[in-house]
Every structure is written in structure tokens, then in C-alpha cells.
Amino acid sequence: MRRKVAAVSRSRRTPYLQAEFDDAIWKVVSRIRPGRVMSYGAVARAAGYPRHARMVGRSLGRAPTPLPWHRVVRSDLTLAFAPGSERYAEQRRRLADEGVGLEADRVVPTESDSIEDLDRLLWGSPVS
DNA sequence: CCCTTGACTATCT
DNA sequence: GAGATAGCCAAGG
Numbered sequence: 001m002r003r004k005v006a007a008v009s010r011s012r013r014t015p016y017l018q019a020e021f022d023d024a025i026w027k028v029v030s031r032i033r034p035g036r037v038m039s040y041g042a043v044a045r046a047a048g049y050p051r052h053a054r055m056v057g058r059s060l061g062r063a064p065t066p067l068p069w070h071r072v073v074r075s076d077l078t079l080a081f082a083p084g085s086e087r088y089a090e091q092r093r094r095l096a097d098e099g100v101g102l103e104a105d106r107v108v109p110t111e112s113d114s115i116e117d118l119d120r121l122l123w124g125s126p127v128s
Numbered sequence: 129c130c131c132t133t134g135a136c137t138a139t140c141t
Numbered sequence: 142g143a144g145a146t147a148g149c150c151a152a153g154g
Binding site: 058 | 149150151
């Protein structure tokens, strides 16, 4: 059923529907492969909403169905939650379970991952 | 309206 | 590489 979030943005710039935004974001996140991570900004761009990195976390918090939210990290590969917080611990645990290397609060890129293509590499595989 | 707050980022020092 | 800074943008007070 259609959620009735009437929340049309009151922004002076880009009018947008929260429901559509959420659907786009959730779809992208649900496709991140296990053992891989993607940045908030990359998710936003892949969903068609450049410059909306800050909105991604908000959207994930609204997700009704289980989503691999733990695969979304900052562009510098650090976790966005406060170290010591419950959600921080949860994210670390889930990533570790998938074999993702962690150094302090930062994901350790695989040797095959190159910094320049993080967007694509983090995504996992070319969108086909 | 104005101001503050974030699950953010790119770019300087 | 760690901080500081300036953009970013929707929500909520």
C-alpha cells in the first residue's frame, strides 16, 4: 500500500516527494552486495539525487523492511554512528560478519579496491 | 521566517 | 592523515 507521506518539500529549490526519494534510496541500498559498502553520497547519486547525502541516513531510518543499512558508510570509509553507541556496535558486528575488515571506526578497503573508483568498487559490480 | 541539527562531503591547512 | 571550514539540504522548533 502506498504510504501517504504528503511531505512535499518546502525547499525553494528542488521540490521532491519523500516517498519517491525513499523508494529510490531503499532500492539502491538493497542492491549493495554483501561484504561491500557504499557511501551515503554514492547512494544518493545512484538513486538520482545528487547532493542529498545527508538525506540518505534519514531515509534509512524510515525503512519499513529490513535493509542492509550497515553497508552504508561515510565517503572516507568511517562509520557514521558515534563510536560506543549501540548502532555503531551493531553496524560493526554486521560488517564483521560479512568479512569486511575494520580498523578502529573505519572500513579497510580490499587490496583490489582502488581509491579512485570507490564509487564503483564499493557498489560491488557494474550495474547491469 | 530564522536558526539549529544531522546516519554528509570536498577541499584546504 | 587529522582538523578546520564551507557547502549541502530537509526537518523541526
